Amino acid sequence: MYAFKIALVFILLLSGCSDQKQLSPVENKTEAHLWKLVTAWPPNLPVNHEVTEEFAKDIELMSNGKLKVKVFNAGELIPGLQVFDAVSQGAVQMGFAASYYWSGKIPASQIFTVVPFGMTEKGSLAWIKFGGGLKLWRELYEPFGVIPYPMGSTGVQMGGWFNKKINSMEDIQGLKMRIPGLGGKVIAKAGGNPILLSAAEVYTALERGTIDATEWVGPLHDKRFGLDRIAKYYYYPGWHEPGPQMEMIINQKAWDQLSEPLKKIVEASIAKSGLTLSTKNEAENARALQQIIDEGKVELVRFPDNVLSNLKKMNLQVLEEEAAKDEGFRKVLKSYQDFQKLYSSYEAVTNKAYDESRDIESK
Amino acid sequence: MYAFKIALVFILLLSGCSDQKQLSPVENKTEAHLWKLVTAWPPNLPVNHEVTEEFAKDIELMSNGKLKVKVFNAGELIPGLQVFDAVSQGAVQMGFAASYYWSGKIPASQIFTVVPFGMTEKGSLAWIKFGGGLKLWRELYEPFGVIPYPMGSTGVQMGGWFNKKINSMEDIQGLKMRIPGLGGKVIAKAGGNPILLSAAEVYTALERGTIDATEWVGPLHDKRFGLDRIAKYYYYPGWHEPGPQMEMIINQKAWDQLSEPLKKIVEASIAKSGLTLSTKNEAENARALQQIIDEGKVELVRFPDNVLSNLKKMNLQVLEEEAAKDEGFRKVLKSYQDFQKLYSSYEAVTNKAYDESRDIESK
Numbered sequence: 001m002y003a004f005k006i007a008l009v010f011i012l013l014l015s016g017c018s019d020q021k022q023l024s025p026v027e028n029k030t031e032a033h034l035w036k037l038v039t040a041w042p043p044n045l046p047v048n049h050e051v052t053e054e055f056a057k058d059i060e061l062m063s064n065g066k067l068k069v070k071v072f073n074a075g076e077l078i079p080g081l082q083v084f085d086a087v088s089q090g091a092v093q094m095g096f097a098a099s100y101y102w103s104g105k106i107p108a109s110q111i112f113t114v115v116p117f118g119m120t121e122k123g124s125l126a127w128i129k130f131g132g133g134l135k136l137w138r139e140l141y142e143p144f145g146v147i148p149y150p151m152g153s154t155g156v157q158m159g160g161w162f163n164k165k166i167n168s169m170e171d172i173q174g175l176k177m178r179i180p181g182l183g184g185k186v187i188a189k190a191g192g193n194p195i196l197l198s199a200a201e202v203y204t205a206l207e208r209g210t211i212d213a214t215e216w217v218g219p220l221h222d223k224r225f226g227l228d229r230i231a232k233y234y235y236y237p238g239w240h241e242p243g244p245q246m247e248m249i250i251n252q253k254a255w256d257q258l259s260e261p262l263k264k265i266v267e268a269s270i271a272k273s274g275l276t277l278s279t280k281n282e283a284e285n286a287r288a289l290q291q292i293i294d295e296g297k298v299e300l301v302r303f304p305d306n307v308l309s310n311l312k313k314m315n316l317q318v319l320e321e322e323a324a325k326d327e328g329f330r331k332v333l334k335s336y337q338d339f340q341k342l343y344s345s346y347e348a349v350t351n352k353a354y355d356e357s358r359d360i361e362s363k
Numbered sequence: 364m365y366a367f368k369i370a371l372v373f374i375l376l377l378s379g380c381s382d383q384k385q386l387s388p389v390e391n392k393t394e395a396h397l398w399k400l401v402t403a404w405p406p407n408l409p410v411n412h413e414v415t416e417e418f419a420k421d422i423e424l425m426s427n428g429k430l431k432v433k434v435f436n437a438g439e440l441i442p443g444l445q446v447f448d449a450v451s452q453g454a455v456q457m458g459f460a461a462s463y464y465w466s467g468k469i470p471a472s473q474i475f476t477v478v479p480f481g482m483t484e485k486g487s488l489a490w491i492k493f494g495g496g497l498k499l500w501r502e503l504y505e506p507f508g509v510i511p512y513p514m515g516s517t518g519v520q521m522g523g524w525f526n527k528k529i530n531s532m533e534d535i536q537g538l539k540m541r542i543p544g545l546g547g548k549v550i551a552k553a554g555g556n557p558i559l560l561s562a563a564e565v566y567t568a569l570e571r572g573t574i575d576a577t578e579w580v581g582p583l584h585d586k587r588f589g590l591d592r593i594a595k596y597y598y599y600p601g602w603h604e605p606g607p608q609m610e611m612i613i614n615q616k617a618w619d620q621l622s623e624p625l626k627k628i629v630e631a632s633i634a635k636s637g638l639t640l641s642t643k644n645e646a647e648n649a650r651a652l653q654q655i656i657d658e659g660k661v662e663l664v665r666f667p668d669n670v671l672s673n674l675k676k677m678n679l680q681v682l683e684e685e686a687a688k689d690e691g692f693r694k695v696l697k698s699y700q701d702f703q704k705l706y707s708s709y710e711a712v713t714n715k716a717y718d719e720s721r722d723i724e725s726k
Contacts, residue, residue, distance in 0.1 A: 061627045062425060117721055122645050130646035156713035237717035264424045272634035282485050283493035286709035300712060308720045346649035349663060350519035352718045354600035357671045358480055
């Protein structure tokens, strides 16, 4: 009887300890998670690489090691263009990429990254977060068991590297240019020849004249890639990618296994790293452009008005054609364009009018 | 003896539970923190209010309640303009405000918020985070035991609400305008009469004609404040505040008591809430401006070129005068202007050239 009482005391005390632990999910050893994060970029891609490492470290520290994220860059575990499938199938828990890579599977995904002649980062993020964009994005990814988040931008891009001058639309006839996505479709409509090349092929193709032109990212990434050594003209503005949003995707089942504190830690880290990515790109792009100008080997050229005007018209045709082909694209484009219309009235009297005011000569 | 053994078992079991808990600092009850956060704004100020509440909730959730932040808006615990002193003295642990409120104490603090005709949010944040700004900011606040962080922007502001037209610099002569800070000094140099009024006084002063004009924040805040009901003209662009940065400040001693995970949780929450603040302001400002336009009671007017040109010239004089008076101001302004020069070359061929390209007529 006494032994029974002691046993009971043991059981109660032990279950007491155990219960106490269950009250605090973070302390429960069974709640430790080891996640794999795959990226769509080669290792050591500037900014993206540091930001991804920071992201993983932040999460491990904030969660007291309850959620560890191991980063694999493109090719280390799977090829960069298989990130979405790997996350969807649960082979990995997270992927860091850009949504337009999955346009073959989900045509509308392109719109969440960027639209030619569309909104820049601030407007596009305002649409995503407070204009209905994110809701549509989540709906489109739901059948694949994937949750998307915007995570920073590379900024308004440059127009690309050219080895021939573009004075009129005739100069685009037959132009062989590495330019993917909607921008590529516009170039095709203009009579050009958009070519898809992997990162590894671009430099050699431009150097050997296999292509006449290529767009890449912006001054920082372009210079690291050596494009300023093999092209004559650096065109602007980047009408085709005015501030692409990067994307963090998470496997739904893995997400469901996280406690609420861990979910919030992941979301806060996405915001922090996204902000770092956008801001660091701005600072480093400004420095890299200055170096390119100082070295004086490349001529900075603005696309002529008549070319921009025609590309803009053709872009509207491309968007209409894509919308006609796919219901998801149509629905997302409508939401995007409605917001863009509202936002552009505001931009005209704030961001744009202000930028112009700084250029007025002091008397 | 038997009783002793049972007591021992109790003690061992209890200390067993206890030891296990001490292994994980986050679970140690002595590490629970209750912080007070004071803001410089009245309760229910749109966006700022929601973001501050989100910030406090995020931290409590992510830290499993180890760090609780209780929010007090201006006047609830201390007046809004005493936020810096309260944080510095340790009366509270955190403050959410704008650094230019402390320009009487630290003249250079204005530059971290915004500079007339200076950089907009992206450029100013790039300077702060990756151009040396934050280091200078921390150095200036260190003697006060205060650590600063940037935390979101209200965007490029409007020029303000006027009840008389500004066609030339003569119209600024004697103009009674509520406009604080460096912008106010520029208006004074132009022969105007900058007036400092608290939030509570602005509406009545403009309605009764005690002042001829007032700047406030942007369409969202201005409309909530009712300024569209009592002014004839809504001028743009907001040359005086092109994207002010909000500021989160933390008491150094309180900060030193946080574990590394808690520090990172606070930093990530600042980034997340700052991004929300900036993005939500963009979306809501666009909507509010559209409402103001639709209601048709107010005329939207752009400042004439000659006025902007003269204000720009006078602003440079004001900045030089401030720099001559204070070493800290001189040092921070030099860093800011060097970065602005670099950044503006980049902006010219990216953000600005792109904005312009969208206005070219389609043919």
